[in-house]
Every structure is written in structure tokens, then in C-alpha cells.
Amino acid sequence: MKLDEVTITRAILTGQMEVMLDHLELDVAVVGGGPSGLTCAALAAGNGHRVVVIEKKLSIGGGMWGGGMMFPRIVVQDEAVRILDRFGIRHREHAKGYHVASSVEAVAKLTAGAADAGAEFFNLTTVEDVMIRGDGRVSGLVINWTAVEMGRLHVDPLTIACRWAVDATGHDAVVAKLLERKGGLLQVKGEKSMWADRAEHGVVSHTREVFPGLIVAGMAANAVAGEHRMGPIFGGMLLSGERAAQLIGSPERKRERKRKRK
Ligand code: 48F
Numbered sequence: 629m630k631l632d633e634v635t636i637t638r639a640i641l642t643g644q645m646e647v648m649l650d651h652l653e654l655d656v657a658v659v660g661g662g663p664s665g666l667t668c669a670a671l672a673a674g675n676g677h678r679v680v681v682i683e684k685k686l687s688i689g690g691g692m693w694g695g696g697m698m699f700p701r702i703v704v705q706d707e708a709v710r711i712l713d714r715f716g717i718r719h720r721e722h723a724k725g726y727h728v729a730s731s732v733e734a735v736a737k738l739t740a741g742a743a744d745a746g747a748e749f750f751n752l753t754t755v756e757d758v759m760i761r762g763d764g765r766v767s768g769l770v771i772n773w774t775a776v777e778m779g780r781l782h783v784d785p786l787t788i789a790c791r792w793a794v795d796a797t798g799h800d801a802v803v804a805k806l807l808e809r810k811g812g813l814l815q816v817k818g819e820k821s822m823w824a825d826r827a828e829h830g831v832v833s834h835t836r837e838v839f840p841g842l843i844v845a846g847m848a849a850n851a852v853a854g855e856h857r858m859g860p861i862f863g864g865m866l867l868s869g870e871r872a873a874q875l876i877g878s879p880e881r882k883r884e885r886k887r888k889r890k
Contacts, residue, residue: 651680651748656876657769657790658682658747659755659803662690663862664835664846665796666738667711667869668876673745675878680788681747684754684774689735690798691847696860700731705828708863711870715741734862756785758793758806758842760813766793766841769803792876795844796869801851807839814839817854819847827858835871845872 656672658665661683673679681688695701704712706725712718715737719729743749754777757770772785795803799819807814827850834849844852845868858864 647748648750651678651750652788654678654680654788654790655879656680656792656794657788658794658796659769660690660796660798660846660848661685661688661739661749661751662796662798662846663692663734663738663865664848664869664872665690665794666735666742667866668794668796668845668872669747669869670715670738670742670745671870671873672876673742673747675873675876677876677879679742679745679747681742681749682753682755682769682771682788683749683751684777686752688739688749688751692731692735692862692865695731701728702731702734702860702862703728704866705861705863708866711863711866755797755803758803759787759789760810764840766790766807766839769793791841793842794872794876795842795848796846796872798847799851799857801844801848803842804838804844804848804852807842814842814852816852819851820854820856822859823856824858824861827856828861828864830855831858831864831868832871835868835875837875843872843875845869 655677656679658669658681661681669679669681704727709727717729717734717737719727722728752774753771754774755769756772758766759768761767768787768789770785770787776783801816804814804816808816831850834853835845838844838852846865
């Protein structure tokens with residue numbers, strides 16, 4: 629087979645453009661491809677939603693790759709082991725209730741799970757603002773290439789519409805902070821010191837719709853609520869992503885509710 633560079637270029641451009649044009653109006657825009665965002669994306673896409681993970685970095689995975697202090701291992705407690713099993717992530721019990729897994733395998737399999745469920749990934753893309761319409765709901769996100777932000781280039785962004793935005797940007801709670809800066813539409817209390825037990829339970833209960841159309845998940849949920857941080861235990865991140873997908877629900881249930889109202 630004789631290879632031609634122009635055809636390769638055309639394949640990349642048309643391939644990505646088709647996906648982007650097909651994903652300008654989303655059910656769910658997950659901001660941040662860390663463990664909570666990936667879990668949410670995989671489960672929401674599995675429920676039949678049109679989902680994109682928007683990740684500012686080159687690689688998906690957020691803070692999970694590095695495990696604890698660059699030892700590529702994560703700890704997951706009993707309650708979240710079923711999520712490891714669901715994605716085929718191998719684990720071994722270290723002490724009663726404490727399971728250890730490879731952080732690299734966990735990122736790879738969560739990412740594969742989200743892709744297999746139909747989620748798309750817009751990496752190297754930064755969310756820099758939100759759109760709020762007359763009904764007071766977050767209706768979309770303002771996005772730009774991360775390279776534009778890094779290069780401090782004066783280039784206008786583009787937009788993507790969504791029914792649900794999920795702030796899974798970790799400790800920085802970027803989307804929530806954007807709303808805070810818009811005349812205090814939301815208060816971000818900021819995370820507290822490390823306390824694994826409190827933080828791991830808190831992160832699930834703090835995963836909620838904090839503003840119409842905006843759900844916070846993972847460390848962003850704890851940052852908004854003023855909850856503690858937890859370090860390299862990741863069960864809460866997985867459970868938080870699952871909770872976010874549950875809050876979004878399934879398209880079938882939405883159609884069912886509409887039918888009943890008529
Ligand atoms: O930080 P991150 O892994 O979020 P998480 O799902 O998990 C937290 C844990 O990794 C760890 C912990 C648990 O034990 O405390 O820190 O809450 O992933 C957040 C992702 O969001 C991306 C960022 O690059 C990272 O991959 N991100 C941040 N800001 C933006 C963004 C933005 N403006 N636009 C797009 N992506």
C-alpha cells in the first residue's frame with residue numbers, strides 16, 4: 629500500500645470535525661477527566677446520554693496516574709470495590725476493607741469503559757466560562773484550546789451546549805469558581821486539611837446539583853462544600869462519579885416522566 633500524507637491529514641481533520649459537529653449539543657459535558665469525571669462519563673454514556681469529557685491536559689486521568697507520591701498504586705475501600713469490578717480493574721486486599729490497585733490500570737480501564745459506552749473526549753481543551761440562559765440554568769460551556777491559554781494568545785473561544793455540566797475539575801473546582809466570580813452565584817468554601825475518613829464519606833454526599841444544570845463531583849464537590857481532602861484513597865472519587873450519573877438519570881426515565889405529566 630502506497631501512503632499519502634494529504635490523505636492522512638484529511639482523515640484526521642474530517643474524523644475529528646465529524647465528531648465535534650456531532651457533539652455540539654450534549655446531554656452531559658463532564659469537565660475534567662480524573663477518576664470522578666471518568667466514572668460519571670462512563671455511567672452516563674452507558675445510560676444512553678450523549679457525553680463528552682473535556683480535559684485541559686494532553687492525557688486523561690487527572691490525579692490518579694501518580695497514585696500516592698508517584699507510587700503508582702491507589703487504595704479503594706470496600707464500598708467502592710464493585711466499581712473496580714465493573715470496569716475490570718484488578719485489586720488485592722491489603723488489610724480488611726482496604727484494596728490496592730494499579731493507578732495506571734485504573735485510569736486505562738475507566739477511560740476504556742467511558743469510550744466503550746460511547747463517551748467522546750475533547751482533550752487539550754480548557755473550559756474557560758459558562759453560559760447561563762434566561763431560565764437561570766447553565767446551558768453550555770465556553771471552550772478554547774489549552775495551548776491558547778498557555779500561550780496567552782488573544783483568540784476568541786467557541787461554545788458547546790449541554791443539558792448538564794459536571795464540574796469534575798478536582799481541587800480547583802474551576803466551573804464552580806467561575807460561577808462564584810459572577811456576582812457570587814455560588815459559594816466555593818474551599819477544601820480543608822487532610823482527613824481521609826471524613827472526606828471520603830463527604831465527597832459522595834456533597835456530589836449534587838449546586839446550581840441549576842451544574843453538578844459537582846469528586847474533589848470539586850468537597851472544595852465547594854468546605855470538606856476535607858483525602859489523599860491517595862480513591863473509592864470516594866468513583867462513588868462520587870457514580871452519584872453524579874445517578875443524579876443525571878436516564879433519558880428513558882425523563883421521557884417516562886414527561887409522558888406521565890401529559
Ligand atoms: O484532579 P482530578 O483527578 O479530579 P477528581 O476526579 O479526583 C481527585 C483525585 O485525583 C485526587 C484526590 C483523591 O484522592 O484528591 O486529587 O476530583 O482531575 C481533574 C481534571 O480536571 C482537569 C485537570 O486537568 C484534571 O485532569 N481540568 C481542570 N481544570 C480544567 C480541566 C478546565 N478548566 N477545563 C478542562 N479540564
